Amino acid sequence: MEQKTSNFQIIILVAFGFFMIIGIMLFASSKLSSSGSNGITPIVMWGTPSSEVVNKTIDALLEKDKNSLKITYVQKDSKNFEQTLVEAIADGAGPDIVILPEDMVLKNINKFVILPYASYPLRTFKDQFIDAGSVYLNGDGVIAFPFAVDPMVMYWNKTHFVNAGVVSPPAQWDEFSKVVIKLTKRDSNFNVTQSGTALGEYQNVLHAKDILTTLFLQAGVPIIAKNTAGNYEASLIGNYGNSENPAEIALTFYTDFANPSKETYSWNKSLKSSLDSFISGDTSTYFGFASELSGISLKNPNLNFDVAKVPQVSGVGKKSVFAKMYGLAVLKSSKNQTSSFNQILTLVSKDGISALSSLSNLPPVRRDVLAISPTDPFMQIFYNSALISDTWLDPSPTATEVVFKNMIESVIVGKTTPATAIGGADNDLGTIISQNIKNQ
Numbered sequence: 413m414e415q416k417t418s419n420f421q422i423i424i425l426v427a428f429g430f431f432m433i434i435g436i437m438l439f440a441s442s443k444l445s446s447s448g449s450n451g452i453t454p455i456v457m458w459g460t461p462s463s464e465v466v467n468k469t470i471d472a473l474l475e476k477d478k479n480s481l482k483i484t485y486v487q488k489d490s491k492n493f494e495q496t497l498v499e500a501i502a503d504g505a506g507p508d509i510v511i512l513p514e515d516m517v518l519k520n521i522n523k524f525v526i527l528p529y530a531s532y533p534l535r536t537f538k539d540q541f542i543d544a545g546s547v548y549l550n551g552d553g554v555i556a557f558p559f560a561v562d563p564m565v566m567y568w569n570k571t572h573f574v575n576a577g578v579v580s581p582p583a584q585w586d587e588f589s590k591v592v593i594k595l596t597k598r599d600s601n602f603n604v605t606q607s608g609t610a611l612g613e614y615q616n617v618l619h620a621k622d623i624l625t626t627l628f629l630q631a632g633v634p635i636i637a638k639n640t641a642g643n644y645e646a647s648l649i650g651n652y653g654n655s656e657n658p659a660e661i662a663l664t665f666y667t668d669f670a671n672p673s674k675e676t677y678s679w680n681k682s683l684k685s686s687l688d689s690f691i692s693g694d695t696s697t698y699f700g701f702a703s704e705l706s707g708i709s710l711k712n713p714n715l716n717f718d719v720a721k722v723p724q725v726s727g728v729g730k731k732s733v734f735a736k737m738y739g740l741a742v743l744k745s746s747k748n749q750t751s752s753f754n755q756i757l758t759l760v761s762k763d764g765i766s767a768l769s770s771l772s773n774l775p776p777v778r779r780d781v782l783a784i785s786p787t788d789p790f791m792q793i794f795y796n797s798a799l800i801s802d803t804w805l806d807p808s809p810t811a812t813e814v815v816f817k818n819m820i821e822s823v824i825v826g827k828t829t830p831a832t833a834i835g836g837a838d839n840d841l842g843t844i845i846s847q848n849i850k851n852q
Contacts, residue, residue, distance in 0.1 A: 453751040454482040458497065459511025461560065461738060463487035465771045466511075472767035473758060480758050482751075483509075494520070501745050508746035509756065512556045514547045514737035515806040518636075518644070519848050521555060525742040525749055528553040541777055544801035548739045551642075556739030557760045558777040560768060562701045563735035563797035564619070564626055566723070567708065570716045572606070572696040581697075581720035585665065588723045589676050592669070595696040596678040607695040608678040610686030612670025614820040617679070617686045621816040623699050624666055626734040629802045630725045631658035636805055636841065644805070644849050646841035648834050663830045667823045691715060701736065702774055702794045719793045721800075735801035737777075807841075807848045815840045 459466065466485045473480055486507065488496055494516055500506040501523065512524070532554050537545070545558035568581045576595050582588040592608030599605050614620045628635055628648075637647040648659045668674045670681075683689060690698035691712045699722065700708075708715070722733045740759060742752040758764060762780055769776040775791065775798035776782055782795055806812055819837040822828040828836070 452479060452482055452754060453748055454484070455508035455746070455748050455752050455755060457483050457485045457509040457511065457740075458488050458493075458507040459485070459738070460488055460490040460493050460513070461511055462772070465768070468771050469759070469764060469768045472771075473761075473764055476763060481755050483755060497523075501743065504745070506743055506745050508743060508748050508752045510741050510743060511559060512548075512739045512741040514544075514739070514803045515809045517547060517555060517739075518805040518807050521550070522850070523743055523745075524555055525744055525746075525753075526550065526553045526555055527742075527753065540779060542779065542782070542798055542801060544735050544737055544798075544803050545739070545777060547737055547803050547805060548741075556741035557756050558737065559740050559760060559765075560738040560772065560774055561735050561777050561798050561801055562703045562738075562774055563794065563801045564622060564699060564722055564733050565702055565793060565797055566720045567690060567698040567700060567704075567717055568720055569690070569693065569696045570718055571693075581718075582723050583721070584726040585723045586726050592676055592678055592697075602672070604678060604680065604683065605694075607683065607689065608676075609669060609697040609699075610679050610683075610689060610695050611699070612667050612679045613681050613824060614817050615681055616683060619700060620820060621813055622734050624662065624816060624820065625804065626699075626722060626732075627662035627666060628659055629732050629734060629804070630728065631662045632728070632730075633659045633662065634804060636807065636845065644807070644845055646838045646845065648838040648841065657831065657834060659834050660830045663819065663823065663834060667820060667830070670824055690717075702797065703772075705790055706773065719790050721793060721797050731800040732802040733797055733800055735798070735803055737801075737803050807845050811844045811848075812841065815844070 457466075463485055466487070470481055470483055470485065493513075497506065497510065498520075510524075534549070537549065537554060541558045542561065544561060548554060548556040548558060566581060572595055573579075573581070573591075576591075578591055578594060582591050588609075595606070595608030596604065597606035610617050611623065617623070625635065633650075634647045636644055639645050649657060669676050670679050671677055672680075679686075684692075684694075686695065686698055687700065687704075687708075689695040691708055693712070693715060705719065708717070724731050740756045742749055742756070746752055759768075760778070762778060765776045765778045766781050768774075769781065773791070773794075775794040777798070782798060786792055786795060815837050818840075819833045822833045822836070823830055
C-alpha cells in the first residue's frame, strides 16, 4: 500500500513539474511578446525642438506606462540640421527617428520609410490630425506623423490701438489696411515715427517669406504643386483668363506698405527689425509665430500687447495661415524600424500630444485635443490658428528664401512690376525643383 501511494505521489509530482515548466515557458513567451512583437526596443531620435520639452513629454508618457518608450533624444542645431543628418546617414551613424520640419520633406523624401495606408489608413490620419498635417502624406502612404505645429499669428499693441480709437484687431486684410493708416504716425519730413505694421520690405521684416507665403496660400496660390503627370512644378502663375493673377495681387498688397506713394505706407528699410520695433513699442502690429510669445514677454514685460489670428482675405471661403510643421519620420537606414513606428504612435497619441502642447505652449496637432478649449487667452488664439494652418512643400528653404527676397526687393526698388517679379520667381522655383527634386 505504501508503495502504491509512493508511485501515485511521484506521478503527481511529475505532472505538476511538467505544468510548471509549461507555465514558465508561456510566461516567458508572453514577456517576449510584450517587448518584442510591440517593437519597444531602444531607439535614437534627432530633431531641433527643445530637448527639455521633448524629454519631459517622453517622461510624462513613461509615468503612465514605463514600458511604452525607450527613446534617446538628441537636439540638433536648426541652422545645419539637414546637412548634419545627411552626413550622419552617409557615415552609418544616423538616428532611427527624425523630427522632420515640413520644409525638409520634399528634398529628402527618399530617406524615409513610408508607412502604407494599408497599415495606417488615410481616413484615420485625416480624422486625427489637422489639415496642415497632410504635408506628410503622398500617394503611397504616411511619410511622417504630425507632432507639433507653430502657426503664424498677429501680435498687436493694445495701447496703440486704444489711442487710435481702434476697438479690436482687424479680421480681414481690407480692414487691416484701414487700421494701419490710423495707427501710423509720421513727422513733418514724412519720416515714420510710429509704424502701423512692419510689412513691405524684406531685409528688416522678420519672416517676410512666411508672411508672403501666407498671402499666397490665402489667395489660393499653392506655390508648388503636382501637375497632371504627377510631377512637381512651380505654381505662382496660373491660367486666370482675364482675371488678375492672385499671386500678383498678394505681392502688390505686401509691398504697398513700403511704398511712399501709397496711403498704407508705414515701413521702410531704415527702420530696425520688425520684432525689435514691436518689442520697443514703435510698431503696432507684428506677424510672428506662436512660439515667439514668451520671448516677446520676457524682452519687454511692460509691453501692453495681445495676440490675434492673422487677417484673412474677404470673400474667400477657406481661411488659412502659414504654419511651421514638425512630424516624426523613420529613416530607411534605421535597424529598428518596427520599434520606431510603435514608439512614434505612442508619442502622437492623445496623451503624448496633450503633454507636448502643455510643455511647449504650442497648439496640439490632434483634433481630439484641439476640441478641448484652453482657458489661457493666448492659447485660444493659437488653437484657432492651428485649425486653419496651411503649409507647402518647399524644395530647398535656402534657395527659395533668395527667390522671395528678390521678388520683394525688385518691386520695392522699382526694378520690376509685381507681374514681372512673379514671373521671374516662378521660373526660379522651377529651376530649384529641377535641381533638388527627382520627378517621375
